[in-house]
Amino acid sequence: MSKHYVVIAEVRSEQLRQVSLEAIEAARLSAHEGDTISALLLGHNLSEQVSQLSRYVSGQVHVLDHPDLEHYLAERYCSAIIPVLESLEPYAIVLGHTAMGRDLAPMLAAHFQAGQISDVTAIHRNGSELLFTRPVYAGKAFEQKRFIDGRHIITVRPNNIPPAAEAGSPGEIVQHAYTAPVNLRTIIKDVITKASGRVDLAEAQIVVSGGRGVKSAEGFKPLEQLAEVLGGAVGASRGACDAGYCDYALQIGQTGKVVTPQIYIACGISGAIQHLAGMSQSRIIIAINKDPEAPIFKIADYGIVGDLFEVVPLLTEEFRKALA
Amino acid sequence: MNIFVLLKQTFDTEEKIVIQGGEISEDGVKFIINPYDEYAVEEALRLKELHGGQVTVISIGPPRSAEALRTALAMGADEAVLISDERIPADEYSLSVVLAAYLYKVTADVVLGGNFSVDQGSGQVAVRLAQLLNLPHVSSVTKLDIADGKAKVLRDAEGDAETIEVALPALFTAQQGLNEPRYPSLPGIMKAKKKPFHQLGLSELGLSDAEIAPRTERISLSLPPQRQAGQILQGELKEQAAQLVSLLRSEDKAI
Ligand SMILES: Cc1cc2nc3c(=O)[nH]c(=O)nc-3n(C[C@H](O)[C@H](O)[C@H](O)COP(=O)(O)OP(=O)(O)OC[C@H]3O[C@@H](n4cnc5c(N)ncnc54)[C@H](O)[C@@H]3O)c2cc1C
Numbered sequence: 089m090s091k092h093y094v095v096i097a098e099v100r101s102e103q104l105r106q107v108s109l110e111a112i113e114a115a116r117l118s119a120h121e122g123d124t125i126s127a128l129l130l131g132h133n134l135s136e137q138v139s140q141l142s143r144y145v146s147g148q149v150h151v152l153d154h155p156d157l158e159h160y161l162a163e164r165y166c167s168a169i170i171p172v173l174e175s176l177e178p179y180a181i182v183l184g185h186t187a188m189g190r191d192l193a194p195m196l197a198a199h200f201q202a203g204q205i206s207d208v209t210a211i212h213r214n215g216s217e218l219l220f221t222r223p224v225y226a227g228k229a230f231e232q233k234r235f236i237d238g239r240h241i242i243t244v245r246p247n248n249i250p251p252a253a254e255a256g257s258p259g260e261i262v263q264h265a266y267t268a269p270v271n272l273r274t275i276i277k278d279v280i281t282k283a284s285g286r287v288d289l290a291e292a293q294i295v296v297s298g299g300r301g302v303k304s305a306e307g308f309k310p311l312e313q314l315a316e317v318l319g320g321a322v323g324a325s326r327g328a329c330d331a332g333y334c335d336y337a338l339q340i341g342q343t344g345k346v347v348t349p350q351i352y353i354a355c356g357i358s359g360a361i362q363h364l365a366g367m368s369q370s371r372i373i374i375a376i377n378k379d380p381e382a383p384i385f386k387i388a389d390y391g392i393v394g395d396l397f398e399v400v401p402l403l404t405e406e407f408r409k410a411l412a
Numbered sequence: 413m414n415i416f417v418l419l420k421q422t423f424d425t426e427e428k429i430v431i432q433g434g435e436i437s438e439d440g441v442k443f444i445i446n447p448y449d450e451y452a453v454e455e456a457l458r459l460k461e462l463h464g465g466q467v468t469v470i471s472i473g474p475p476r477s478a479e480a481l482r483t484a485l486a487m488g489a490d491e492a493v494l495i496s497d498e499r500i501p502a503d504e505y506s507l508s509v510v511l512a513a514y515l516y517k518v519t520a521d522v523v524l525g526g527n528f529s530v531d532q533g534s535g536q537v538a539v540r541l542a543q544l545l546n547l548p549h550v551s552s553v554t555k556l557d558i559a560d561g562k563a564k565v566l567r568d569a570e571g572d573a574e575t576i577e578v579a580l581p582a583l584f585t586a587q588q589g590l591n592e593p594r595y596p597s598l599p600g601i602m603k604a605k606k607k608p609f610h611q612l613g614l615s616e617l618g619l620s621d622a623e624i625a626p627r628t629e630r631i632s633l634s635l636p637p638q639r640q641a642g643q644i645l646q647g648e649l650k651e652q653a654a655q656l657v658s659l660l661r662s663e664d665k666a667i
Contacts (some may be wrong), residue, residue: 150581162548162549187569194543201627202505229429232634233629274579275578276574279575281572282572337572343530369636389664390656399653412659
């Protein structure tokens with residue numbers, strides 16, 4: 089019997105997120121011939137993102153477009169999504185392992201009494217069985233898991249599964265009416281978007297990170313310039329965050345964000361194990377540190393021993409020339 | 413105020429991972445309170461100091477988890493509950509059902525948990541529990557103020573800061589930045605020995621194996637490929653910068 093896969097897509101800073109296309113690919117990797125992949129998108133003023141999304145799924149694009157849904161709120165989103173999902177009877181639900189996905193997926197899993205495998209980095213088919221790879225112990229090991237019963241929910245880690253290519257024919261768009269839940273117990277008072285306009289750290293292809301070696305908030309300037317030239321995002325070690333040089337929102341590591349970019353440039357970061365937990369799966373790691381013994385050099389593909397305040401501007405200059 | 417804290421004992425974050433017979437070896441490993449749950453314990457103690465009440469810490473885990481609960485008691489929690497039963501599967505569905513079975517029977521004003529556990533890292537159990545108990549929840553909170561039966565919280569959403577108001581009873585998961593956990597004091601450690609410590613199994617909770625049947629299972633475990641130390645560039649810094657850019661372009665095709 090053909091099965092229904094539903095990807096819950098996401099918009100951030102008015103853009104359809106890359107991880108949503110990766111989630112569609114995850115559904116494709118899991119699905120068999122004849123299965124349907126649909127998408128579900130919530131938010132406000134979504135027409136552009138909806139038509140973009142429809143190019144990637146051959147099934148339907150279900151839309152809940154309402155001012156109340158402009159920002160994610162667990163209670164609202166959950167109550168809006170459940171009736172739609174109940175009518176679609178999905179076999180599997182796929183989300184990004186993002187702030188929204190991490191919060192919404194377990195609520196849906198509890199509602200449907202379903203299993204959930206979080207933070208999936210790869211999907212393998214072993215005969216008729218699907219195996220989902222995910223990091224455990226902050227990336228110090230990987231486990232492969234499977235679902236015991238059919239229905240399943242997964243969240244996929246950004247930047248690990250390739251994004252879906254466009255589907256042959258655009259999916260049909262189905263608008264759903266939104267009714268506010270009665271007895272709403274939570275309300276959003278305010279949202280301060282710190283990352284707006286910038287490249288999203290979790291999804292960035294290039295990350296330039298600063299540690300305690302950056303020495304001050306001002307010291308992040310050369311890193312920001314490098315990131316800008318590369319179209320990348322700025323990250324930080326906990327050392328830098330604890331010292332107050334930057335916001336905790338930038339922290340990468342075991343207790344911060346996990347990133348898997350193409351290029352990770354660690355500037356003035358010693359390479360503590362908790363930091364490595366957040367970045368050691370990056371494709372290419374570059375370390376800039378004035379201490380030749382810094383542990384970060386043990387895992388870096390390229391190392392430059394030197395003062396970051398000298399090296400980073402030189403690099404910016406070279407990249408600028410190369411990318412011109 | 414009746415406060416419950418979900419707590420898990422995890423590997424110390426410095427520990428090296430060794431796989432033995434398809435399992436992660438626990439030989440000689442140091443165990444700690446999951447760092448996020450430690451923030452949750454601290455927050456519970458602060459709420460109690462401000463509003464009065466009672467803090468109960470609850471853990472599902474092997475018998476050694478008792479140490480983590482004793483540490484929380486020594487920090488100042490009033491009571492501990494250890495649910496230990498080999499029949500409880502390590503699946504988030506099962507764990508949340510077990511916790512719910514316990515919490516159905518109490519009246520909680522606030523339930524606190526960690527954002528995720530640093531070992532399994534799935535971040536499901538607390539949120540699933542909120543749903544099972546029909547409690548509103550806010551995950552990843554960095555600030556929590558309670559007044560007039562309501563909580564005003566700051567939530568970290570991938571760097572965005574959201575201010576959310578929620579009616580109690582409610583569940584929260586703690587994110588780094590919420591507070592600085594205190595150390596257990598010596599008198600605290602002495603007092604902890606006399607505090608109520610309950611140990612339960614599935615039968616005390618009235619749960620059958622069928623009710624907690626797992627939805628997922630682990631098939632295999634592996635270590636990530638070792639990263640080889642790469643190349644330390646040489647020469648004038650300006651030459652190194654140029655060389656790096658050209659390597660990234662020609663060797664790695666990364667730019
Ligand atoms: C439970 C727990 C969770 C943790 N979670 C995280 C986490 O998520 N992320 C994280 O990053 N850390 C985390 N840590 C902290 C971690 O252990 C380290 O303390 C932290 O990563 C150190 O940050 P750092 O490398 O920036 O600072 P330091 O270790 O102080 O290193 C600074 C480096 O900068 C170099 N340097 C100084 N000046 C210059 C210069 N001018 N040019 C070039 N190099 C220079 C120095 O040689 C040194 O190597 C955690 C710790 C614990 C206990």
